[in-house]
Amino acid sequence: MANVTINGTSHAIKAAPDTPLLYVLRNELKLNAAKFGCGLGQCGACTVIVDGEAVFSCVTPVELVEGRSVTTLEGLGSRENPGILQQAFIDEQAAQCGYCIPGMMMRAQAMLQRNPRVSDRQIREEMEPHLCRCGTHMRILRAIRRAADRVAGTLVPSAPGGRS
Template structure:
């Protein structure tokens, strides 16, 4: 049986080891932020973070999450207490239909964790695997910039402790 650390809690998986991680997240744990888009690892809607790396969960067998840290959008905050990235997306009103947004946010989360001072060019390049048909691209970029700015003083303060 597969066991993973999901949004900070160790969870046992009932599904078979070759089941896509996306199905496990949505059906077994009711975490519906990650979306099924193309099922081919080409659109980015299913993106979650495993050990700091953005990963397409639709093509990732859950066996690969064994004993690893899996973070979904639900792990970044709640509707009542949104995390800084979620706050920024709300403030920038960056979602239209919203289907692609959780995936974009998770890749942005991984990027900012790795490089809190990511340039606009780096953010654009990083989001290249994500498709969005609504056209809120400029707001999405603004939201990630906002989040980076909001997160930076805190991370500097933490580093100083």
């Protein structure tokens, strides 16, 4: 049994040590934001944050996160009170189908936690491991820029559902 802190809550995980973290999140804990995409760590749909770093949960055995802190999209905010990055994605209407968006948001969140004063080039480089077939790349980049500016204190908060 592994003990893992997920979104600030300690959990005793009953899965086998080699079980992918993604399966534990979705099947055991019913945290369904991280998606199964490729199962090979190549698309980014399953990305979560472990101790501040973006990781592919589909290829991360639960034993590797024992005693560590995991954050999923559910840990950033709620429907009623979205986090800064979530609100930026809403404001920019960055999701089309939405399948890849949770993973992208988690990678962007990890980046912004390290350094909110990122350049557009740094955003593009950081997001490179993620695949999106819907073609909302420019909206995604604008949403991340909006959140970065807000975290860095250079953007006035927008009204709910509106643009600043």
